[in-house]
Amino acid sequence: MTETIFFYVFALLALSGAVLTVTARSAVYSAVSLIVSLVGVAGLFLLQGAEFLFAVQIILYIGGVMVLFLFVIMLVNLDEAARQRQFNRQWMLAAACVLGVGALFLYFLNRGAASFQIAGAAASVPGEGNTERLADVLFSEYLLPFEIASLLLLVAIVGSVIMAKKRV
Amino acid sequence: MHPITTAHYLVLSAALLLIGTLGVLTRRNIVIILMSIELILNAVNLNLIAFSKHLGQVSGQIFAIFVIVVAVGEAAVGLGILIALFRNKETVHADEVDLLKW
Numbered sequence: 085m086t087e088t089i090f091f092y093v094f095a096l097l098a099l100s101g102a103v104l105t106v107t108a109r110s111a112v113y114s115a116v117s118l119i120v121s122l123v124g125v126a127g128l129f130l131l132q133g134a135e136f137l138f139a140v141q142i143i144l145y146i147g148g149v150m151v152l153f154l155f156v157i158m159l160v161n162l163d164e165a166a167r168q169r170q171f172n173r174q175w176m177l178a179a180a181c182v183l184g185v186g187a188l189f190l191y192f193l194n195r196g197a198a199s200f201q202i203a204g205a206a207a208s209v210p211g212e213g214n215t216e217r218l219a220d221v222l223f224s225e226y227l228l229p230f231e232i233a234s235l236l237l238l239v240a241i242v243g244s245v246i247m248a249k250k251r252v
Numbered sequence: 253m254h255p256i257t258t259a260h261y262l263v264l265s266a267a268l269l270l271i272g273t274l275g276v277l278t279r280r281n282i283v284i285i286l287m288s289i290e291l292i293l294n295a296v297n298l299n300l301i302a303f304s305k306h307l308g309q310v311s312g313q314i315f316a317i318f319v320i321v322v323a324v325g326e327a328a329v330g331l332g333i334l335i336a337l338f339r340n341k342e343t344v345h346a347d348e349v350d351l352l353k354w
Contacts, residue, residue, distance in 0.1 A: 087255075087256055088254075088255065091256045091260065095260075098264065099267060099268065102271040102272065102291055103271060105271075105275065105284070105287055106272075106278075106279065106284070106291075111281060111284060114283075114287055118287050118290065121291065122290075122294065128261070128298060129297075129298075129301055132301050132305045133305060134301050134304070134305075134313050137297070137313055137317070140317070140320060144324065145323075148324070149290065149323070152331060153283065153287065153327070153331070160334065160335065160344055162283070162344060165281055165344050165345060168280075168345070170279065170280060170281070171278045171280065172278060172279070172346070173347075174277070174278075175277075175278040179274065179278070182270050182277070185273070186266070186267075186270050190266075193259065193263060193266070200257050200258045200262070214310075218314065222317070226314050229318060233321045236321065236322070236325055237321065240324070240326075240328050240329050241328070243329050243332065244328040244329050244331070245332075247333055247336045248331075248332045248335045
């Protein structure tokens with residue numbers, strides 16, 4: 085019962101934040117609504133027992149990426165852009181395509197609805213937390229992708245520094 | 253009230269993904285396009301974690317961690333490109349960047 089109420093509260097946060105992000109005129113408003121949406125999604129992570137990802141979402145997304153976005157909004161002069169047209173000329177075609185894909189999603193979700201009624205087997209060992217399980221799997225089975233991810237982050241750091249430098 | 257099933261999470265994540273796609277396809281401001289991409293990646297994470305719970309496996313959460321890593325790298329590089337673009341062309345609108353068009 086409590087879970088149902090929390091699900092709808094967080095889903096409302098996520099969806100309303102997302103709609104405001106896409107429709108807001110000012111980029112700062114858009115960023116703040118995106119933070120609201122990310123908080124909603126973080127709450128849904130917590131609701132599904134993914135505590136580690138909840139913490140990562142709060143610290144890394146809201147604390148890191150959104151601050152980066154706000155910094156760039158301060159650096160780049162957006163006052164002129166806020167006064168101009170916000171949507172491009174193909175917006176009707178884009179909306180039609182998105183509606184089509186949405187109808188497709190609903191159709192296939194309806195067709196597969198029966199398979200979601202079976203409750204998932206909660207394979208949690210008592211006395212072992214979510215973070216411990218994640219660490220066990222991440223550092224044994226997924227060790228190579230983990231190392232490759234560190235390489236990807238290094239490339240991203242070097243690339244963004246070079247891109248934002250004054251004279252290349 | 254009905255109990256919350258995996259299908260609820262799937263419908264929610266599909267809705268978030270569609271809103272994000274609409275933002276990418278229709279907005280002109282590149283900063284907001286990048287934020288819509290973050291929205292799409294979040295919808296994917298929600299989907300992965302719903303299936304991780306549904307199947308009782310932890311692999312979905314590992315995949316979500318990798319998606320977050322890619323999203324962070326994409327945001328850093330994308331914003332770097334945006335700063336370089338603004339320095340050279342004084343615009344943040346995606347449809348005014350048409351140097352390669354003829």
